[in-house]
Amino acid sequence: MDDHSAHANSFGPAADIYERGRPGYPDAALNWLLLPGRPRVVDLGAGTGKLTRQIRDRGLPVTAVDPSEQMLAQLALAVPGVPALVGTAERIPLPAGSADVVLVAQAWHWVDPARAAPEIARVLAPGGRLGLVWNLRDEAEPWVRRLGEIIGNAENQRDTEVGEPFGPVELAHFRWSMTLGPERLIDLVASRSSIILLPPAERTAVLDEVRRLTATHPDLVGRTEFRMPYVTECARATLPYSPRE
Secondary structure (H helix, E strand, C coil), rough: CHHHHHCCCCHHHHHHHHHCCCCCCCCHHHHHCCCCCCCCEEEECCCCCHHHHHHHCCCEEEEEEECCCHHHHHHHCCCCCEEEEECCCCCCCCCCCCHHHHCCCCCCHHCHHHHHHHHHHHHHHEEEEEEEEEEEECCHHHHHEEEEEECCHHCCCCCCCCCCCCCCEEEEEEEEEECCCCCHHHHHHHHHHHHHHHCCHHHHHHHHHHHHHHCCCCCCCCCCCCEEEEEEEEEECCCCCCCCC
C-alpha cells in the first residue's frame, strides 16, 4: 500500500475518535453548496456522518457512501435510518441519475479526480452539482498557529480541480468557530491520518505536546473551553445538461 492509500484508509480504526473530535460545517456553507428545493444528496466519503446528519436535519433525502465499514458503523449510530453504503468516489454503488447533489467533505484530496469525476457525473442527474468542502484551521490566531507547528499543516495542501464533464469550479469561503475543550482538541488531533499513522511513541509525543500547549499557552491556560476558529473552503461545479435536453 502506498503512502496516499495508507493515509486514505487510516480512519477506520480511529472511527470513535474521529466522531468525538471532528467539527461539523457552517449552515452558510451548506446553503451555498446545496441546490434549492429538496435535492437528493449523496454524502461521498461520509465518514462517521458529520455532514450526513446536517443534511438529514434539513429534511433532505441523503445517502452516505464511505470505503470504511468501521466509519459507517459509527454513522449508523449517529444517523440511524440513513442508507449507508460501502463505496468510493471511483466506484459509487448507486444507479445512474439517482442524485441531484454529491458532496465530498474533507475527502477530495484522497480521490483520483480523473476517475472520480466521470463516476460522480454518472450518479448525478443532468444539471446536478458536485460540492467539495474543507474545514481549515484559521492560523491567524496565535495558539492555532502553534498547534499547526506541532501537528503539521498538511490540511492546507488541497486541490479543487474537478475536470470534465463538469463545468467551471466556483469557490467560496466561510469564517466561523466552534467551542471545544482540551480533551476534544486531543481527539481532533488524534483523528488526523498523519497522527494515526505515526509509530506509537511518536504519536504519544505529539499528543503530549498538544496537552502542553493547552496547559501553558497564554490564550488557553486554565480554560476548560475555548474557540477554535475555522475557514470553511467550498468548491462547486455543475454537470451540464446534454445537448438533447
